[in-house]
Amino acid sequence: MRTSYQYRLKPTKKQAEIIDNTLDMLRCQYNYQLGQRLEWYEMNRCPIDRCSLIVCHIPELKDKPNRFSQQATLTQLKKDRPWYKSIHSQVLQEVPKKVEIAFDRWLKGDSNGSRCGKPRFKGKGQYKTFTYPQFKKEHLNNDKITLSKIGVVKVIIHRQVPDGFDIKTVSITKKAGGYYVTLSLEDKTVPTIKPDFDVNNIVGIDVGLIDFIVTSDDDRIAAPKFLRKAERKLKSAQRRVSRRKKGSNRRKKAIKKLGIQHKKVADTRKDFHFKTANNLLKKYDVVAVEKLNIKGLAKTRLAKSVNDAGWGQFLSILTVKAENAGLKVIAVNPNGTSLECSSCSTKVKKPLSQRIHNCPNCKVSLCRDLNASLNIKNRGTHDLKAQKMSSMRSL
Template identity: 85%
Template sequence: MRASYQYRLKPTAWQAKIIDNTLDMLRCQYNYQLGQRFEWLEQNRCSIDRCSLVVCHIPELKDKPNRFTQQASLTQLKKDRTWYKGIHSQVLQEVPKKVEIAFDRWLKGDANGKRSGKPRFKAKGQYKTFTYPQFKKEHLQNDQITLSKIGTIKVIVHRQIPDGFDIKTVSVTKKSDGYYITLSLDDKTVPTVKPDFDANNIVGIDVGLINFIVTSDNERVSAPKFLRKAERKLKSEQRRVSRRKKGSNRRKKAIKRLGIQHKKVADTRKDFHFKTAKKLLEKYDVIAVEKLNIKGLTKSKLAKSINDAGWGQFITILSNKAENAGLKVIAVNPNGTSQECSSCSSKVIKPLSQRMHNCPICHTNLCRDLNAAINIKARGTHALKAQSMSS
């Protein structure tokens, strides 16, 4: 079983400076190795799409940089730039791995074939995390952690690591309000939770902007709108940044204050998502949700409100918590859930501004969101039966 715990670090001023310098050096190396990849791609491109019968004008292909060749070059890097000796070797070797993942996701796509955007060079301050791929558990004692090349740092252990878990990796992250470590834990003796749920204890939920969720049992959770409520403070902090001279210490302080405000909004939203997911999973065994194209929805005029709601993060948290509890979250086709009548299945076209569902066929009269939630539950029940029959 794998788990991740995150704790806050309390480094001294000197240790904080070492962490900042490490991040900046890793950023430079990331940009250099990413540039090598782009250079290889450019050198192997050719405008000629066919060969002549007499003479072939296509040049010989260059060797493609990969993770292992770029890792091998780090030995010479430490000789040419001796200040890189201040970084633990395994931490430095993680940089080519990050570059390869970003580059391959752009050209080839991930395991599902989904391609990411073109990787960008990172500006100063944009490289925020480095990882120790191996870590000995004895280096974390009580409220102190020992990191190679940095030293022993105070850490706020707000919850104890469960017995039997080994620390596989340690990541150090710089955020707007300080430094954090993330411990990746593993205990092979703890079995993966097998699905054990009552298929009849199912609910459908419809996410929205007025009500965050409406269940098929007509329970509602109002949308908290954390970003909207914090807009005045955010605008004030943004104006403060705009008035400061670029490159000045006062501007850096203003940027830090702005970042803290944004982090506070994000943390509050995430906490709300966890608590909402917990309440649903305590009551239901199976939760049916819509498989929304959130990336497409955020291109509409409602983009700010949709991002503020954070539907994608909520569904991810709900799915992960359900899996850990042996419960089920099932995604269904969202097309027509609001237009289809939940009683007679007839199609009732209505604009988004119309919040009530009035069916002219069976005369069903209920809230638009509740009608959608009931349809989502019905589709989830159907999909669950199809899965059980196929297995």
């Protein structure tokens, strides 16, 4: 089992300055190594390496930079720029790894095959996290954590690390509200499936903009609309930034206040998602959800409301929490869940403004979202049985 705990750091003024300098130096190194890869791509993107004309000259192809070749240059970097010696060697070695992940997601895509946009150079203040890939548990003692090249930093431990968990990595992050440390924890003894796991204890949920979720048991949670409620404060903070002179200290303070307002909205939304996921998993062993194209929905005229709801973050949290609890989240095909009748499977076409499902075949009448959640539950049950049959055949 793998999980993460995040705590707030209370560094001294000198330690905060060291963290800021470290982040800025890592940003410069990230941009330099990303530039190497983009230069290689521009020079070698054409597969043709020779020409039939004698007079035509094509330069030799350069070797592709990779994580290990770029890590090998860090020794010379410290000789040419001695100030990089103030950064822990393993922290510096994580930069080529980040560059490789960003570059490969652009060209090859992730494990699901979805590709990201072209990686960009990071401006000042945009590189916000660095990682220690190895960490000894004894370096976290009560309310103090020992970070190499930074020192002993005060940390607010609002919950203890569970017994049996090993600290795999430690990440330091700078946010609008201060500095945070994230511990990646692992315990291999925790079972992946709950002992009393009940396949029949399943629920289907339909996410929406009016009701955040509607379950197949007709439980509803209204959409909280955190961004909409905070728009007046955000607008005021943004106007204050616009009025300040660029490069002035007053503008920097205004930007920081704006960032704190945005962080408050994001934190409140995330807390709501965690609590909603926790309540679902306390009640059910299997949760069936739609496999939505949220990126596509975020490009429609409902983009602001979709981003405010944060369906992607909620489904991600729900999936991770279910795996950690030994439960299951199953994603089903979303096509036609709102049109298909949950009682007789007849497709009933209706506009988005029509919120009641009236079936002309079986005469059933119920809420459109409830009908969709029942269809999601039925599809989830079917997919679960199919997975069980295929696993039995493989045995």
